[in-house]
Amino acid sequence: xxxxxxxxxxxxxxxxxxxxxxxxxxxxxxxxxxxxxxxxxxxxxxxxxxxxxxxxxxxxxxxxxxxxxxxxxxxxxxxxxxxxxxxxxxxxxxxxxxxxxxxxxxxxxxxxxxxxxxxxxxxxxxxxxxxxxxxxxxxxxxxxxxxxxxxxxxxxxxxxxxxxxxxxxxxxxxxxxxxxxxxxxxxxxxxxxxxxxxxxxxxxxxxxxxxxxxxxxxxxxxxxxxxxxxxxxxxxxxxxxxxxxxxxxxxxxxxxxxxxxxxxxxxxxxxxxxxxxxxxxxxxxxxxxxxxxxxxxxxxxxxxxxxxxxxxxxxxxxxxxxxxxxxxxxxxxxxxxxxxxxxxxxxxxxxxxxxxxxxxxxxxxxxxxxxxxxxxxxxxxxxxxxxxxxxxxxxxxxxxxxxxxxxxxxxxxxxxxxxxxxxxxxxxxxxxxxxxxxxxxxxx
Amino acid sequence: xxxxxxxxxxxxxxxxxxxxxxxxxxxxxxxxxxxxxxxxxxxxxxxxxxxxxxxxxxxxxxxxxxxxxxxxxxxxxxxxxxxxxxxxxxxxxxxxxxxxxxxxxxxxxxxxxxxxxxxxxxxxxxxxxxxxxxxxxxxxxxxxxxxxxxxxxxxxxxxxxxxxxxxxxxxxxxxxxxxxxxxxxxxxxxxxxxxxxxxxxxxxxxxxxxxxxxxxxxxxxxxxxxxxxxxxxxxxxxxxxxxxxxxxxxxxxxxxxxxxxxxxxxxxxxxxxxxxxxxxxxxxxxxxxxxxxxxxxxxxxxxxxxxxxxxxxxxxxxxxxxxxxxxxxxxxxxxxxxxxxxxxxxxxxxxxxxxxxxxxxxxxxxxxxxxxxxxxxxxxxxxxxxxxxxxxxxxxxxxxxxxxxxxxxxxxxxxxxxxxxxxxxxxxxxxxx
Numbered sequence: 001x002x003x004x005x006x007x008x009x010x011x012x013x014x015x016x017x018x019x020x021x022x023x024x025x026x027x028x029x030x031x032x033x034x035x036x037x038x039x040x041x042x043x044x045x046x047x048x049x050x051x052x053x054x055x056x057x058x059x060x061x062x063x064x065x066x067x068x069x070x071x072x073x074x075x076x077x078x079x080x081x082x083x084x085x086x087x088x089x090x091x092x093x094x095x096x097x098x099x100x101x102x103x104x105x106x107x108x109x110x111x112x113x114x115x116x117x118x119x120x121x122x123x124x125x126x127x128x129x130x131x132x133x134x135x136x137x138x139x140x141x142x143x144x145x146x147x148x149x150x151x152x153x154x155x156x157x158x159x160x161x162x163x164x165x166x167x168x169x170x171x172x173x174x175x176x177x178x179x180x181x182x183x184x185x186x187x188x189x190x191x192x193x194x195x196x197x198x199x200x201x202x203x204x205x206x207x208x209x210x211x212x213x214x215x216x217x218x219x220x221x222x223x224x225x226x227x228x229x230x231x232x233x234x235x236x237x238x239x240x241x242x243x244x245x246x247x248x249x250x251x252x253x254x255x256x257x258x259x260x261x262x263x264x265x266x267x268x269x270x271x272x273x274x275x276x277x278x279x280x281x282x283x284x285x286x287x288x289x290x291x292x293x294x295x296x297x298x299x300x301x302x303x304x305x306x307x308x309x310x311x312x313x314x315x316x317x318x319x320x321x322x323x324x325x326x327x328x329x330x331x332x333x334x335x336x337x338x339x340x341x342x343x344x345x346x347x348x349x350x351x352x353x354x355x356x357x358x359x360x361x362x363x364x365x366x367x368x369x370x371x372x373x374x375x376x377x378x379x380x381x382x383x384x385x386x387x388x389x390x391x392x393x394x395x396x397x398x399x400x401x402x403x404x405x406x407x408x409x410x411x412x413x414x415x416x417x418x419x420x421x422x423x424x425x426x427x428x429x430x431x432x433x434x435x436x437x438x439x440x441x442x443x444x
Numbered sequence: 445x446x447x448x449x450x451x452x453x454x455x456x457x458x459x460x461x462x463x464x465x466x467x468x469x470x471x472x473x474x475x476x477x478x479x480x481x482x483x484x485x486x487x488x489x490x491x492x493x494x495x496x497x498x499x500x501x502x503x504x505x506x507x508x509x510x511x512x513x514x515x516x517x518x519x520x521x522x523x524x525x526x527x528x529x530x531x532x533x534x535x536x537x538x539x540x541x542x543x544x545x546x547x548x549x550x551x552x553x554x555x556x557x558x559x560x561x562x563x564x565x566x567x568x569x570x571x572x573x574x575x576x577x578x579x580x581x582x583x584x585x586x587x588x589x590x591x592x593x594x595x596x597x598x599x600x601x602x603x604x605x606x607x608x609x610x611x612x613x614x615x616x617x618x619x620x621x622x623x624x625x626x627x628x629x630x631x632x633x634x635x636x637x638x639x640x641x642x643x644x645x646x647x648x649x650x651x652x653x654x655x656x657x658x659x660x661x662x663x664x665x666x667x668x669x670x671x672x673x674x675x676x677x678x679x680x681x682x683x684x685x686x687x688x689x690x691x692x693x694x695x696x697x698x699x700x701x702x703x704x705x706x707x708x709x710x711x712x713x714x715x716x717x718x719x720x721x722x723x724x725x726x727x728x729x730x731x732x733x734x735x736x737x738x739x740x741x742x743x744x745x746x747x748x749x750x751x752x753x754x755x756x757x758x759x760x761x762x763x764x765x766x767x768x769x770x771x772x773x774x775x776x777x778x779x780x781x782x783x784x785x786x787x788x789x790x791x792x793x794x795x796x797x798x799x800x801x802x803x804x805x806x807x808x809x810x811x812x813x814x815x816x817x818x819x820x821x822x823x824x825x826x827x828x829x830x831x832x833x834x835x836x837x838x839x840x841x842x843x844x845x846x847x848x849x850x851x852x853x854x855x856x857x858x859x860x861x862x863x864x865x866x867x868x869x870x871x872x873x874x875x876x877x
Contacts, residue, residue: 043484046809085741088731093799095806112810144744151700152747152767156598260697263592300529308582309526315589338585369533376536376555382485383553383814 023381023388026218027402030225032234033206037392037402038221039213041385047214048386049121050110051129052393054209055202057182058104058175058243058326064194066182069102070146071195075109076100077138079131082124084138090124104176105326106397112386115215122228129203130232132196139192147188150181158259162438169253169434170270173244174327204235209396213389241399243327246272252430255437262440264315266336267347269435273331273427276323276395278404284323285411286423287331292370293362293420294354295319295333300366303333306353313341313349326398331427343437354428361421374412466822466832469658471665477650478822478832479661482815486556488654489815490566491823495647497547499615499680499758501638507622508630508638511587513543515635516550518579521568525579528569537562539569545616546757547827548642553816556655559664567668570643575635584627591621598868599765601694602704606763606866609687610706615680616759645672651822653815683759684708689862691777693876694869701773701869705780706763707862710853712755712828719853720762722845724753725800726792727783728764732799734783735764745772749780762857774873777865784860791851805839 024040057068078084091098096113111121154160164179171177181187210229212221249272276284295303295318307314315336322329333354337346381388395405470476498509517532517539518525532539535558542549550570554562594600604619611617621627648669652661685708710720728735728751735749751764768776812818825834867874 043482044809044812046813089799092730092732092803093806095803095808095810097807097810112813114806114809141742141744145740145747148700148744148767148769149747151769156698156700156767261596263596264589297529297533300526300533305526312582315586336589339588369530373533373536379485379487379555380538380553383487383489383816385813 025392025402028218028222028225030205030230032230032232034208034210034225034229034232035396036210036212036221036225037396038216038218039211039385039388039392040216040218041213041382041388042215045115045215046112046385047115047118047212047216048110048112048389049118049125050108050211050389050393051125052106052108052209052211052397053202054105054207054238054241054397055107055198056103056105057178057180059202059241060175060178060198063186064190064198065178066146066180066187067190067194067198068107069181070143070187070190071198072100072102072107072109073142073146074134074139074195075128075132077142078133079127080133081127081131084133084135087124087128091121094120096121102180103394104180106394108390108393108397110389118212118214118216119224119228122224126228126232129205129208129229132199132203134192134195136192139195143187143190146181147184150184150187154179154181155184158257158261158438161259162257162436165255165257166268166270166434166436169255169436170272170330171246172249173246175243176325176327176329201235201237204238205229205232206234207238209393211389211393213385241326246328249432253434255434257436257438258440259438260440262438264336265343265437265439266334267343267350267435267437268332268334269350269433270330270332271427271429271433272328273321275325275327275329275398276400276404276408278400281404281408281411282414282419283423283426285408286415286419287321287427288323288412289362289367289370289415290420290424290427291319291321291331293366294357296370300369302357302366303335303350303353307335307346307349311349313338313346317350324394324398324400343439347435347437358421358424358428362417364417367417367420371413374409378409466835467658468832469652469661469665471662471670473666473670475645475648475650475665475669477652477661477665478826479656479658480653480818480822481655481657482653482818483655485815486655487815488554488556488559488652488656489819490550490552490554491651491816491819492550492552493649493823493827494548494643495546495649495757495827496642496644496675496677496679497544498618498620499545500641500677501615503615504626505630505634505638506618506626507587507620508634509548509642510543510621511584511627511630512573512575512635512638512642513541513548514583514587515575515579516541516569516573518583519574519576521572521574523568524574524576525582528565531565535562535565537565539566541569543620545620549823551816551820559656559660563664563668570668571671573635573639575632575639577632580632580635584630587621587627588624591619591624591627594619594621596696598696598698598702599704601696602702602765602866602868605692605694606704606706606864609692609864609866610685610761611683611759612686614683614759616683616756640673641675641677643672644675645669646675648672649823649826651819651824651826653819653822680758685759685761685862687864689859690864690877691874692864692866693871693874694866696868696870698770698869700767700769701867701871702765702767703773703777703865703867704763704765705777705863705865706754706761707859707864709753709755709760709762710857711760716849716853716856717753717755718841719845719849720753720857722797722800722804722842723787723792723850723853723857724751724762725804726796726850727751727787730803734786735780738783739766739776739779743775743779745776745779749776770870770872773867773869773871777867777874781860781863784858784863787854788858788860791854792847794847797845797847797850801842801845804842808839
């Protein structure tokens with residue numbers, strides 16, 4: 001009953017870094033449909049073992065918000081073979097760490113442990129894919145934990161509440177508008193039956209991806225995967241992930257969020273933006289570069305230079321883009337004004353910078369620096385086993401292929417100034433946006 | 445399959461970093477660093493610690509060290525702020541500058557192909573920072589917003605109050621970032637003085653991991669650090685927890701209460717430190733800990749509770765924290781007190797000890813999972829004055845701990861009556877005392 005981390009698109013989220021081409025990656029698929037990726041890292045006898053399910057909060061039924069995340073917590077209760085409360089205890093007794101996380105698009109479970117215990121991790125993960133055992137009391141207690149989590153992470157934080165309101169305004173039809181953790185009044189009603197129905201429908205090998213990263217031989221991993229995951233029955237409840245889509249957005253939406261606990265007011269705008277799709281990532285690549293240009297690095301980016309140096313009205317500013325999602329997600333910009341500068345002025349200056357950028361286009365020298373950094377991030381990524389494992393798991397669980405992941409750095413490298421400008425013109429359209437002001441007092 | 449099974453024997457005794465791989469490198473100029481060569485990825489990670497940190501700044505310059513460290517990459521030598529940052533980006537070097545009560549720390553990860561120009565940039569930042577007025581004003585405004593955010597963040601509010609109760613007029617009582625008033629009074633001139641006091645070559649430790657040879661490193665050490673000055677300020681005096689047991693409440697409009705709690709702790713160089721560390725694992729870290737089992741798993745009163753040893757350089761605390769709804773926080777605090785009392789009254793069981801030992805020894809290699817992480821460990825070991833073979837003996841130390849050891853240390857360290865709680869929120873059923 002873990003789950004310390006929810007992946008919610010954050011205000012200061014960085015753009016998705018590119019994939020390490022040099023990582024040695026092997027893939028295979030089991031007869032029952034389970035996909036697998038092995039990433040070799042032979043520096044230390046340590047392994048990251050992950051199972052990703054292609055189901056997240058945006059796949060929930062109306063009225064059941066939070067069930068994907070709640071089930072994630074309940075997956076640690078026990079199985080026919082593992083007594084209640086023992087799952088994580090066994091892993092700790094072997095010196096391993098385990099946890100899980102849920103997003104709009106996927107739910108993932110992982111252990112980091114000495115390579116010698118990998119086989120047992122596979123046994124345990126395969127076991128809880130089909131033999132989870134729950135009871136009313138465990139469900140009640142864990143629901144209280146999830147409510148406490150919501151209180152801690154959302155209800156006690158004005159920035160999180162504001163972010164929820166903005167997402168709800170951005171999506172008029174798609175379930176990305178509903179928080180991953182769920183609305184409180186719906187979490188309170190979630191029960192054992194909801195959890196088991198969701199589990200039986202979505203937790204099956206043909207909806208799962210195995211990712212193993214570490215000091216391993218891919219042939220050994222394939223043999224172990226066949227042995228432990230290969231016998232699991234596929235589910236016939238797995239259908240293609242077609243979700244309600246957005247109608248045309250015909251008017252810019254605005255909201256003001258007031259909370260007495262706000263210390264630094266800010267203005268933030270999100271635009272609906274296309275995501276990476278298999279075989280079609282070029283616009284996403286351009287948007288990734290655009291986010292870096294506008295606000296990826298603070299002072300040296302377009303917004304930072306204009307609003308923190310030339311006409312210093314801001315304490316900080318930035319841009320963000322979530323490229324790796326199943327359905328269209330968002331591109332955003334924000335400005336935290338200096339003391340004495342109103343949100344209205346900050347927004348006007350921000351808009352002036354954006355307008356000017358659409359005329360001038362990118363600075364070639366800045367483009368070069370950004371590409372150099374993205375190329376370097378390929379190499380730095382090799383030093384982060386867990387990060388690589390997550391990158392592959394997340395991309396595969398939203399329908400990208402290993403080839404798409406491999407091509408991503410090339411896509412970024414191929415982006416031209418014209419591509420950036422075209423993508424900016426497509427996406428930075430006010431009708432597709434929500435502008436929010438987070439503030440302490442009611443505006444005069 | 446065969447391959448995997450044969451691996452088991454090989455790695456059962458494997459250590460995260462072979463001790464023979466840690467080399468002590470000394471430059472001609474007499475600067476030392478610990479190095480692990482790792483040539484499989486063309487990058488180099490460097491972790492640099494300067495002992496002293498924010499605690500050595502004068503009383504009337506609170507926040508100076510934090511602000512100074514934030515300005516190191518905002519203009520140095522021939523570069524103004526923009527030029528410095530753009531040069532860093534062009535080399536794809538990654539620098540981070542940080543301040544704590546005990547140290548100023550710098551972490552750098554750079555491409556092997558750009559090693560020399562990257563190190564030259566780092567040298568300029570460390571030895572020739574400019575503290576231009578315009579950059580100073582800008583970064584001070586950012587610190588101002590950080591302070592204002594901390595003033596409404598329950599965890600920061602609780603931590604700040606706890607430290608001021610614990611440390612009275614010792615520098616540890618101060619907030620790292622200073623106060624709105626103290627930073628308003630600072631000047632670029634203060635930054636130069638603070639820099640001279642905080643970044644000195646006799647209080648320097650360095651850990652390096654990556655695609656670099658000892659010979660190359662020895663040269664770089666002199667290039668980067670040789671012009672740093674000698675220390676002129678004193679390291680601050682040792683101190684102890686000054687607050688007594690009790691409850692403080694800071695009213696804050698929130699559906700939940702955050703509690704920060706603790707009492708006197710144990711210093712890192714105390715012979716009983718490792719025993720206390722194992723004991724605390726049983727009480728308050730991880731899923732199976734007593735606090736997590738009683739408060740979260742059995743009763744669902746919290747999403748997060750834990751306890752930890754906080755060994756600063758000049759004082760030590762034994763601390764913990766919890767978040768719980770305003771209705772439940774009183775019950776949660778009672779349970780924490782019960783667990784604290786239970787530990788002194790009844791100690792731990794052999795079964796709990798073995799589980800803790802298995803976890804702590806088995807998970808130790810997981811810490812060594814990147815060049816940057818290992819560089820940071822190498823620097824940290826030197827800062828704590830631990831021997832260069834510490835990594836190979838550490839698990840033996842954990843395994844040598846007995847139930848009797850823990851029960852003895854629990855009696856010495858765990859003081860339920862001295863627990864001080866600072867609660868931020870609108871807690872029900874509990875009052876300040």
